[in-house]
Amino acid sequence: MAVGSPSIPPGKVNIPFYRDTRIIAVIVQIVFALLVAVGIWYLYSNMMNGLRQANLLPTFSFLSVPAGFPIAESVIEYNPSMTYGWAFVVGILNTVRVAVIGIILATLLGLILGIARLSDNWLLRNVALVYVEIVRNIPLLLQLIFWFSLTRLFPRIQESIDIGGLIFLHNRGVTMAWPQAGNDFDTWMQWVYGGIVVGGIFYVVRRIQFIRRDRPGVALPYAFLIALGIAFLGFLVTYLMNGVWPVSLSVPVLQRFNFEGGITVTNSFAALLIGLVIYTAVFIGEIVRSGILAVSKGQREAARALGLTPGQTMRLVILPQALRVIVPPLTSQYLNLTKNSSLAIAIAYPDLFYVANTINNQTGQAIPVILMLMASYLSVSLLTSLFMNWYNRRIQLVER
Amino acid sequence: MPVATEVSRPSSRRAPRQQIGLIEWLRKNLFSTWYNVIITLVLLYVIFQAVTSFVSWMITAPGWPAAFTNIKLLLTWTYPVEHLWRPQAVTGLVFLLLGLSSGVWGGIVRMVTFGAAAINAGLGIVAFTFPDLPGQTSLPGWLFLFLCAGLLIGGDQIARRLRNYLRWPLIIAWLLSYPVAIVILRGGFGLPIVETKLWGGLMLTLLLAISGIVLSFPLGVLLALGRRSTLPVIRVFCVLYIELIRGVPLVTVLFMGALLLPLFLPGGESIDALVRAIVAVTLFSAAYLAENVRGGLQSIPKGQIEAARALGLNVFQTTLLITLPQALRAVVPVLVGQFIALFKDTSLVVIIGLVDLLGAAQNIVGQPQWLGTPGGVWRETFLVIAAIYWVFSFTMSRISKRIEDQIARSRH
Numbered sequence: 001m002a003v004g005s006p007s008i009p010p011g012k013v014n015i016p017f018y019r020d021t022r023i024i025a026v027i028v029q030i031v032f033a034l035l036v037a038v039g040i041w042y043l044y045s046n047m048m049n050g051l052r053q054a055n056l057l058p059t060f061s062f063l064s065v066p067a068g069f070p071i072a073e074s075v076i077e078y079n080p081s082m083t084y085g086w087a088f089v090v091g092i093l094n095t096v097r098v099a100v101i102g103i104i105l106a107t108l109l110g111l112i113l114g115i116a117r118l119s120d121n122w123l124l125r126n127v128a129l130v131y132v133e134i135v136r137n138i139p140l141l142l143q144l145i146f147w148f149s150l151t152r153l154f155p156r157i158q159e160s161i162d163i164g165g166l167i168f169l170h171n172r173g174v175t176m177a178w179p180q181a182g183n184d185f186d187t188w189m190q191w192v193y194g195g196i197v198v199g200g201i202f203y204v205v206r207r208i209q210f211i212r213r214d215r216p217g218v219a220l221p222y223a224f225l226i227a228l229g230i231a232f233l234g235f236l237v238t239y240l241m242n243g244v245w246p247v248s249l250s251v252p253v254l255q256r257f258n259f260e261g262g263i264t265v266t267n268s269f270a271a272l273l274i275g276l277v278i279y280t281a282v283f284i285g286e287i288v289r290s291g292i293l294a295v296s297k298g299q300r301e302a303a304r305a306l307g308l309t310p311g312q313t314m315r316l317v318i319l320p321q322a323l324r325v326i327v328p329p330l331t332s333q334y335l336n337l338t339k340n341s342s343l344a345i346a347i348a349y350p351d352l353f354y355v356a357n358t359i360n361n362q363t364g365q366a367i368p369v370i371l372m373l374m375a376s377y378l379s380v381s382l383l384t385s386l387f388m389n390w391y392n393r394r395i396q397l398v399e400r
Numbered sequence: 401m402p403v404a405t406e407v408s409r410p411s412s413r414r415a416p417r418q419q420i421g422l423i424e425w426l427r428k429n430l431f432s433t434w435y436n437v438i439i440t441l442v443l444l445y446v447i448f449q450a451v452t453s454f455v456s457w458m459i460t461a462p463g464w465p466a467a468f469t470n471i472k473l474l475l476t477w478t479y480p481v482e483h484l485w486r487p488q489a490v491t492g493l494v495f496l497l498l499g500l501s502s503g504v505w506g507g508i509v510r511m512v513t514f515g516a517a518a519i520n521a522g523l524g525i526v527a528f529t530f531p532d533l534p535g536q537t538s539l540p541g542w543l544f545l546f547l548c549a550g551l552l553i554g555g556d557q558i559a560r561r562l563r564n565y566l567r568w569p570l571i572i573a574w575l576l577s578y579p580v581a582i583v584i585l586r587g588g589f590g591l592p593i594v595e596t597k598l599w600g601g602l603m604l605t606l607l608l609a610i611s612g613i614v615l616s617f618p619l620g621v622l623l624a625l626g627r628r629s630t631l632p633v634i635r636v637f638c639v640l641y642i643e644l645i646r647g648v649p650l651v652t653v654l655f656m657g658a659l660l661l662p663l664f665l666p667g668g669e670s671i672d673a674l675v676r677a678i679v680a681v682t683l684f685s686a687a688y689l690a691e692n693v694r695g696g697l698q699s700i701p702k703g704q705i706e707a708a709r710a711l712g713l714n715v716f717q718t719t720l721l722i723t724l725p726q727a728l729r730a731v732v733p734v735l736v737g738q739f740i741a742l743f744k745d746t747s748l749v750v751i752i753g754l755v756d757l758l759g760a761a762q763n764i765v766g767q768p769q770w771l772g773t774p775g776g777v778w779r780e781t782f783l784v785i786a787a788i789y790w791v792f793s794f795t796m797s798r799i800s801k802r803i804e805d806q807i808a809r810s811r812h
Contacts, residue, residue: 025630025631028631028634029631029632029633029634032631032633032634032637033633036637043664043665046663046664046665046666047660047663047664049666050662050663051663119439120429120432120436121429121430121432121436121439121440122429122430123429123430123439123440123443123444124439124440124443127443127447133794134790136793136797137740137744137789137790137793137794137797138744138786138789138790138793139744139745139747139758139789140744141747141748141750141758142747142758142782142785142786142789145758145762145782146782146786149776149778149779149782153775339648339649339650340649342649342651342652343649343651343748343751345651345751346750346751353649353651353652353655357655360659366659366660366663367660367663370652370655370656370659370660373648373652374644374647374648374652377647377648377649377652378644378647378648381647381648382647
């Protein structure tokens with residue numbers, strides 16, 4: 001006996017086409033696509049008309065023309081006789097430089113801040129709270145200009161503020177001691193390469209072993225240790241063979257007009273880095289705090305009951321679990337830091353945006369420059385989020 | 401057996417004392433372990449140093465006149481002095497509406513109203529006791545501040561009595577207040593026109609932030625709905641727009657607004673710089689808002705939509721009457737956070753040459769009469785505008801926290 005199956009009459013159900021949702025959906029989409037196309041075509045034709053009248057048709061040929069403007073600091077070699085294209089690359093690398101260093105420092109400071117906000121020390125907790133509340137409610141641009149003005153108040157280079165003989169603050173920037181390659185640097189690099197190869201082989205072999213036996217295990221830190229060990233051994237051997245360290249610390253020495261040795265960063269860079277780190281660390285700190293709070297209290301109690309010290313509890317039990325909550329919002333903070341570095345234009349650090357703006361002012365090629373600029377930022381953002389998503393997948397809880 | 405009595409004894413023991421003395425509090429909170437002792441001592445030293453040097457700098461700083469004699473520039477920049485009654489009228493209007501809303505809805509609105517009234521009254525007393533402060537306005541500053549405080553409190557008192565009649569008129573008045581404020585500030589309809597290039601200072605900062613949020617709201621909601629649509633063409637368009645805008649810095653978008661907008665439109669060179677900035681801020685903010693609203697839409701259980709469909713509501717009715725109201729309520733705290741971010745980010749318009757609060761401060765710092773001041777006057781000026789930014793952002797973040805708590809409580 002067929003129970004309860006409603007019988008649909010075999011006859012055709014006629015839905016008029018204007019009430020058939022499938023057809024309406026197609027019509028709506030076609031109309032939408034047409035509207036967008038017309039809108040874009042309208043804007044595009046206006047733009048081309050205007051540019052034709054101004055005799056400024058967009059072209060990328062300016063990229064191979066000598067730029068003719070100086071860039072105050074660059075990671076790679078640059079001088080004004082090089083092309084606009086190269087200048088743009090210099091800008092990208094300057095942005096990447098401040099973003100990478102900034103992300104590392106902001107993460108460290110944020111981690112400290114997040115843990116400090118949860119400290120059992122009342123004073124530390126509240127100092128951290130005041131820091132958070134002050135910094136996050138003031139625009140970043142104002143903070144950057146503040147730090148920039150402050151670094152320019154430093155004394156002249158002859159009367160630099162001396163910190164331990166290694167770091168010198170003066171009104172042109174910050175000079176600090178920096179590792180310098182010696183004569184035997186190349187010999188030592190052979191050892192470093194060897195270490196990387198051996199470490200890599202170890203990692204692969206170990207991973208294969210783990211996978212074959214279907215066992216969980218950690219190989220990467222040991223591979224790192226092996227590579228580091230070989231590099232360090234090579235460091236000692238090259239010293240013993242020649243009596244000179246392959247890498248030495250170059251300590252800046254004040255000459256008559258400038259520092260000799262060490263590394264000098266401009267005050268634009270210093271201000272940008274300080275500003276970005278202090279600002280972003282607040283947000284990272286809050287993320288870390290909420291991540292730690294998200295780990296249930298029982299975990300901490302169980303860890304303590306097993307006899308782990310507070311430090312071990314934090315390092316081995318709480319942080320690994322908190323990371324799962326922390327990493328996704330952390331990614332957007334990293335992206336924010338990278339994008340915020342574009343504010344460097346206000347304090348004349350030659351980052352991507354600054355260089356692009358200069359190129360635009362000199363060539364008048366607004367369209368190509370903006371396209372390149374957006375493409376660069378989008379690819380930097382994309383790379384960062386790809387990496388962070390990969391990392392996020394690695395640390396996610398594996399469930400059946 | 402002695403063991404048995406041992407076991408039964410704890411139940412009769414008294415609970416530990418609830419209140420602890422100062423010494424005990426110090427030991428528990430500041431000196432519990434050896435490393436806490438070190439942290440506390442180091443922090444005490446650092447705080448002492450910082451506070452004493454800050455206070456001594458505050459007292460001896462030479463730049464306070466720079467910040468306070470230019471207060472008109474900070475607030476309205478070059479808005480003509482004889483028309484200053486217009487920004488004042490707009491402020492009064494907004495405060496009256498706020499006061500009335502406080503009487504009708506109470507709660508957080510009342511908190512904000514009384515806070516604003518207190519700040520106004522406080523500033524009014526300060527302005528009254530320092531009559532030397534330049535009051536180039538048609539109405540003396542102190543009188544205006546007291547008037548504002550009066551409007552806030554008075555509105556609250558009136559609306560408490562007329563609560564039942566005022567609800568809908570107030571909502572409509574709030575919706576109308578934005579265009580009305582623009583007309584009062586800019587002129588037209590018989591009022592002489594004050595060109596936007598004369599606008600600036602805090603007025604411009606607030607105007608940009610409010611325009612950004614008001615105008616980007618409908619756009620953001622549409623984008624969020626489009627991103628969750630089942631129609632692939634619309635979805636792809638929305639995803640592309642949102643991801644493209646979110647992937648680039650605001651400065652780039654502002655730069656595009658300033659450079660490309662004139663190119664895109666016929667006769668575009670005549671487009672006002674302020675309008676370009678507002679368009680850029682709106683397009684930028686909409687992408688972020690869309691993601692926030694999408695979060696809210698995702699939090700609506702599917703049963704709500706199914707129930708609505710079962711009742712015979714069509715797609716539009718379901719969205720407008722069932723999902724959107726719930727989604728928006730869920731993301732109110734996030735939207736307030738978005739507004740704070742936008743408020744702070746409007747300072748970037750200095751980069752495209754508009755003189756907002758930060759721009760006004762930079763101009764004041766560069767005034768020739770301060771050239772002789774050792775170290776310049778920038779620290780004092782920046783401190784003042786940082787305080788202004790801080791008060792606004794901090795208030796909003798407290799409001800957002802209150803709303804969050806309220807929503808969390810109402811869920812139980």
